[in-house]
Amino acid sequence: MTKMKRSWELYLLVFLPVLYLIIFKYIPMGGVIIAFKQYNVIDGILNSPWVGFRHFQTFFESPNFWLLIKNTLLISLYSLAAGFPVPIILALALNEIRNGLFKRSVQMVTYAPHFISTVIMVSIVILMLTPHVGVVERLMGFLGLPATNFMGLPQFFKSIYVWSGVWQDMGYASIIYIAALSGVDPSLYEAARMDGASRLRKIMHIDIPAIIPISIILLILNMGGLLSVGFEKIFLMQNPLNVSASEVISTYVYKVGLLGANFSFATAVGLFNSVVNLMLLILVNQIARKTSETSLW
Template identity: 55%
Template structure:
């Protein structure tokens, strides 16, 4: 082993900066997780703060907000996964079969561009478009004889607005991976299918989907592993007192109790709980995929 490393030491030297980066900025800070088991006091530091064991975990599990936070986080994540995961696959297949090159490039550009819009700008656009007075959506609704809808202030509409705006922003960008996977499929398989008289739908079902199935499975596992990690920025920007019943998720709750209320240990406890659940889901989904003979991360 040592001789192989020495023979290829140049490759390991190229890898070394990346390893150092992750060690310094990802692994060393993990020591800060210990404040979840302490009553952290800034003037005492992490080492000097007293241990309290699982006291903060018990407090979180017994709190009135525990189940609502879990329900809101899981509900938003599952909705986002169900709506957003299949669309890049469908879009990639449609673009792959597009006959007109110029049309294909135009659609690709139009669907990729929203990905580069910042979250702050996106939420601002939604506030304007969905405004109950001048928003184009409510203008159309009122022209049809209905009352305007308070999309940004209605707790029942929060999830749909959050999810479908995210689908619009990221679906085109997600197709890049699937288009690359489709490009790697042997053209001879399509030629053989055409000779056998297979229609486009049959070619998609029997050639394209099996060809990109490993990519789909890997991305599904990664998505399932972060199902409890609802993005903080967009959720917080869309959140207000009227939709708080469905918009309060774990990430926004950690911000409020940790930074606004200065309950550092309790916030670290909630964040650690969230990370542990994500890690367990990643392990379970990966093992399940492996047990069924599908591609897995390891």
């Protein structure tokens, strides 16, 4: 108690974010109960009739169920495979640059896209790929290639979504790796230089081991959100021509659950999504704990 009184300012500083988490994160969890009810506004949450797992059964028996799972998993795994190593490579490359002005310029250019809103980003992508007038189409015409409606072909949707996201977030995502590399003992580089180690060997034996722990933690967190594909960007890029490749769980919940005012169904699908993500998080964390010394718990 004496320690709390002596450091009351620090406890007050922590109190506000904790209060935010309780009010906006934990208390709303009570609303999950409507996933097992036929919720209607008039009766309210407590008085709405119980239906058990009917909404889950409806979702599992939906003809779109496997399409949604496939699209969500493919986009998530594609994003993870493409987006996870790129910030690491960028951080390693920036760590090797000795020209301060050039290094800061590269950092500014790579960080800037992260601060562009999703709406603006999607608008840029659509304008660049617009048939006949887009930059990409004009370049293809200059090279003698036929015009292609990239946004209208399902087979291109995942690549457009993933690589535009990699370009937008790779600079910002590399910050944490650059911070980890800045904590490497300079004497290790001096010893490697005296031993005649090349840059590649210094990266392999000094830099990479230094960022492995934080890489494992981020990989575990990313695997824990495998089915949580962002709604906003996919919904903005979606159109009737590419919907077979772009319809994911989040957009399906919005269309069927929220636009149709079927809040119980939307909650049931969201709960299923969260439970699967939690199971993946626990599984990957267990694997990481057994195969390395780094894990979340």
